[in-house]
Amino acid sequence: MPRYSLLDIYRLLPGTNCKECGLENCMSFASALLDRKKKPQDCKPLFENEKYKEKREKLLDIILPAIKEIEINGIKIGGEDVLYRHDLTFYNPTAIFIDVSDTMNTDELISRVKKINRFSIFRVGQDLKLQGIALKCKSNDAVKFGDAIINVLEHSKLPIMLCSFNPEIIEIGAETCSDRKFIIYAANAENYKKMTEIAKKHDAPLVVYADTIEDISLLTQKIMEFGHDKLILDIGTYPEGSGLRRTIENMIKLRRAAIDDRFKPLRFPILANPSVVWLYEKDYYEACMKESYIASLLMLCYADLMILHGLETFEILPLLVLRQNIYTDPRVPVQVKPGIYKIGKPNEYSPILVTTNFALTYYTVANDVEGKIDCYILVLNTEGLAVLPALAGKKLTADLVKEHIEEYKLENYVKHRYLIIPGLAAKLSGEIEEKTGWKVLVGPMDSSRIPDFIEKEWKKLNLQ
Numbered sequence: 007m008p009r010y011s012l013l014d015i016y017r018l019l020p021g022t023n024c025k026e027c028g029l030e031n032c033m034s035f036a037s038a039l040l041d042r043k044k045k046p047q048d049c050k051p052l053f054e055n056e057k058y059k060e061k062r063e064k065l066l067d068i069i070l071p072a073i074k075e076i077e078i079n080g081i082k083i084g085g086e087d088v089l090y091r092h093d094l095t096f097y098n099p100t101a102i103f104i105d106v107s108d109t110m111n112t113d114e115l116i117s118r119v120k121k122i123n124r125f126s127i128f129r130v131g132q133d134l135k136l137q138g139i140a141l142k143c144k145s146n147d148a149v150k151f152g153d154a155i156i157n158v159l160e161h162s163k164l165p166i167m168l169c170s171f172n173p174e175i176i177e178i179g180a181e182t183c184s185d186r187k188f189i190i191y192a193a194n195a196e197n198y199k200k201m202t203e204i205a206k207k208h209d210a211p212l213v214v215y216a217d218t219i220e221d222i223s224l225l226t227q228k229i230m231e232f233g234h235d236k237l238i239l240d241i242g243t244y245p246e247g248s249g250l251r252r253t254i255e256n257m258i259k260l261r262r263a264a265i266d267d268r269f270k271p272l273r274f275p276i277l278a279n280p281s282v283v284w285l286y287e288k289d290y291y292e293a294c295m296k297e298s299y300i301a302s303l304l305m306l307c308y309a310d311l312m313i314l315h316g317l318e319t320f321e322i323l324p325l326l327v328l329r330q331n332i333y334t335d336p337r338v339p340v341q342v343k344p345g346i347y348k349i350g351k352p353n354e355y356s357p358i359l360v361t362t363n364f365a366l367t368y369y370t371v372a373n374d375v376e377g378k379i380d381c382y383i384l385v386l387n388t389e390g391l392a393v394l395p396a397l398a399g400k401k402l403t404a405d406l407v408k409e410h411i412e413e414y415k416l417e418n419y420v421k422h423r424y425l426i427i428p429g430l431a432a433k434l435s436g437e438i439e440e441k442t443g444w445k446v447l448v449g450p451m452d453s454s455r456i457p458d459f460i461e462k463e464w465k466k467l468n469l470q
């Protein structure tokens with residue numbers, strides 16, 4: 007559970023309801039803080055008046071996320087506060103970086119970078135994309151690494167991770183990046199002093215690698231003593247046999263220590279590196295599949311950032327869908343805007359399908375009819391509920407249908423007066439006809455059968 011409640015936050019505000027924060031009262035501000043829609047600093051009296059010093063410090067202490075939030079070129083990782091999504095929500099989806107290396111020839115490198123840039127899958131109203139490029143220095147040659155950096159920067163605006171355990175290579179790479187932000191991979195027990203200097207100089211997030219909890223927490227403490235705290239934890243990804251179990255256990259222990267115990271040295275995002283699968287698995291398709299399922303497992307075990315090698319759609323798609331599901335806020339149903347949507351090229355005799363504004367419902371209906379029929383979809387504002395819960399909660403009613411017909415002026419779109427409602431909403435048909443004056447056809451229970459339904463039932467109407 008989150009370690010503080012709305013009331014806990016409210017008690018630490020001035021309580022004067024002065025509205026300087028732009029909200030009606032301190033309780034609304036407490037709620038906005040809880041939802042991360044406002045920052046504590048937005049309450050000016052709290053920060054300007056010394057009599058609130060104690061409250062301010064306590065508030066800052068409790069409101070700070072258990073896991074540090076790190077931002078790189080607009081991509082945020084970490085910032086989490088709970089172990090289980092249903093306790094509150096998860097905020098920042100796992101960022102997926104795809105590796106490239108400085109031993110690739112230039113054409114191969116550029117073509118891979120371009121493929122990473124354009125990788126995008128549209129699902130439930132969102133473009134699912136990749137977040138960054140991990141450039142591995144396999145040559146151990148600073149010149150080659152520098153050339154590869156220039157090529158990546160020239161062909162992509164995505165965040166870049168510079169990967170080498172050699173501080174000299176990283177130092178030259180960091181200078182080459184100059185005005186672009188980057189992540190450094192990685193500091194270990196041998197190189198951490200020099201890596202920390204470079205990370206501090208460029209204000210770059212630094213991945214810290216060690217393969218036990220004790221070693222990684224000692225290392226982060228030392229790095230923090232040197233004055234750098236934009237850290238990301240890599241406790242090693244071992245894909246084979248008991249190594250995978252150890253990886254999962256370690257990642258869970260890291261996150262529990264950070265959230266349950268608020269153990270400062272471990273309150274950082276976690277990096278997983280499923281790309282190591284390719285070191286062990288030589289069969290191309292086996293490697294893609296294995297990398298995909300290991301990445302899925304590690305995403306479920308709190309990986310905030312991961313490096314992958316495979317770039318096949320069949321490998322990445324399940325991961326992106328899983329990520330979309332995990333990081334959807336359980337408190338807010340995913341919604342589409344209510345209104346009238348065109349599918350294909352509808353005309354004034356085309357059918358109007360009625361559905362709800364729960365995104366999954368709308369996109370299921372739209373995908374089931376797209377390319378098969380031309381029609382309109384009237385999306386009702388059921389506050390993001392699907393058909394059955396909307397009926398049960400009285401969010402889908404004949405009055406609502408009437409309001410939407412009037413608001414979106416349906417009569418301007420078609421010459422007929424027919425609506426097709428979902429099969430699950432059949433019981434509303436009579437009431438809708440009475441209240442709206444439109445005839446109702448009860449559609450199928452399953453939207454995949456709508457095209458057949460149109461072929462058989464709609465055409466019987468002989469509208470034109």
Ligand code: SF4
Pocket residue numbers: 019020021022023024025026027028029030031032035036048049050051052
């Ligand atoms: S500015 Fe601060 S004191 Fe004033 S209403 Fe907002 S939260 Fe309350």
